[in-house]
Amino acid sequence: xxxxxxxxxxxxxxxxxxxxxxxxxxxxxxxxxxxxxxxxxxxxxxxxxxxxxxxxxxxxxxxxxxxxxxxxxxxxxxxxxxxxxxxxxxxxxxxxxxxxxxxxxxxxxxxxxxxxxxxxxxxxxxxxxxxxxxxxxxxxxxxxxxxxxxxxxxxxxxxxxxxxxxxxxxxxxxxxxxxxxxxxxxxxxxxxxxxxxxxxxxxxxxxxxxxxxxxxxxxxxxxxxxxxxxxxxxxxxxxxxxxxxxxxxxxxxxxxxxxxxxxxxxxxxxxxxxxxxxxxxxxxxxxxxxxxxxxxxx
Numbered sequence: 104x105x106x107x108x109x110x111x112x113x114x115x116x117x118x119x120x121x122x123x124x125x126x127x128x129x130x131x132x133x134x135x136x137x138x139x140x141x142x143x144x145x146x147x148x149x150x151x152x153x154x155x156x157x158x159x160x161x162x163x164x165x166x167x168x169x170x171x172x173x174x175x176x177x178x179x180x181x182x183x184x185x186x187x188x189x190x191x192x193x194x195x196x197x198x199x200x201x202x203x204x205x206x207x208x209x210x211x212x213x214x215x216x217x218x219x220x221x222x223x224x225x226x227x228x229x230x231x232x233x234x235x236x237x238x239x240x241x242x243x244x245x246x247x248x249x250x251x252x253x254x255x256x257x258x259x260x261x262x263x264x265x266x267x268x269x270x271x272x273x274x275x276x277x278x279x280x281x282x283x284x285x286x287x288x289x290x291x292x293x294x295x296x297x298x299x300x301x302x303x304x305x306x307x308x309x310x311x312x313x314x315x316x317x318x319x320x321x322x323x324x325x326x327x328x329x330x331x332x333x334x335x336x337x338x339x340x341x342x343x344x345x346x347x348x349x350x351x352x353x354x355x356x357x358x359x360x361x362x363x364x365x366x367x368x369x370x371x372x373x374x375x376x377x378x379x380x381x382x383x384x385x386x387x388x389x390x391x392x393x394x395x396x397x398x399x400x401x
Contacts, residue, residue, distance in 0.1 A: 191382050240365070259373075283306075286304060303330075319346070348364075
């Protein structure tokens with residue numbers, strides 16, 4: 104028997120219990136309701152109905168058998184490279200980076216595969232992971248395996264010595280390469296451009312087209328800044344919302360829940376102007392399926 108515990112955060116305020124349990128376990132809504140009906144779910148040590156709305160701060164406990172847990176796990180995170188200091192992994196879409204309400208996550212993987220990462224970072228949620236990808240963004244994540252490596256990697260990120268490259272599948276066409284330099288301010292669920300007098304997070308994206316279809320494009324986005332939702336917001340500001348990114352004006356995708364954005368490349372510079380160490384992760388099946396579908400329309 105496996106027991107999962109989570110605290111309801113502000114982002115889940117007003118959500119039904121069965122939806123929260125489905126996200127927590129990785130199973131569907133129907134199975135989540137069955138778990139609740141079977142008494143396998145407690146909210147603050149009490150049984151609650153599937154339609155109940157747990158309050159922020161409530162503790163949710165879910166009991167699952169090992170067989171059911173294995174069946175509901177998301178696609179396995181793949182190790183791309185590691186040494187004694189650092190590990191690089193390829194995260195599938197639908198999996199969170201850090202610990203929180205939702206599990207399993209990338210930090211769970213690092214804890215299981217590299218126990219020395221447990222508790223490593225600015226909080227227990229990180230598991231040594233030094234940056235984040237949105238839940239439905241797939242691709243490369245980097246984590247430290249000891250405290251000194253964590254500090255060094257964080258310094259490289261803050262000093263623009265890490266270059267991130269993304270494949271983006273958008274609606275619309277990009278005729279010419281663009282550079283978007285637009286500071287961003289975070290709101291409750293999204294980010295927006297900083298207004299006059301506001302101090303936003305610096306955000307710069309270099310964007311070029313790899314392929315243009317009739318009403319879509321495959322883009323390569325490169326950046327050394329990492330504001331939350333940066334690529335999603337910058338592409339939306341150009342009138343090129345990501346396919347699947349309904350929060351930023353995109354149309355729903357067919358093969359992926361969420362945005363068609365993949366962190367395909369990651370380059371680490373020791374200092375400016377030096378030759379980087381680079382990693383790549385091929386686009387996943389759902390991304391390629393969406394691309395193939397659009398090409399048929401082209």
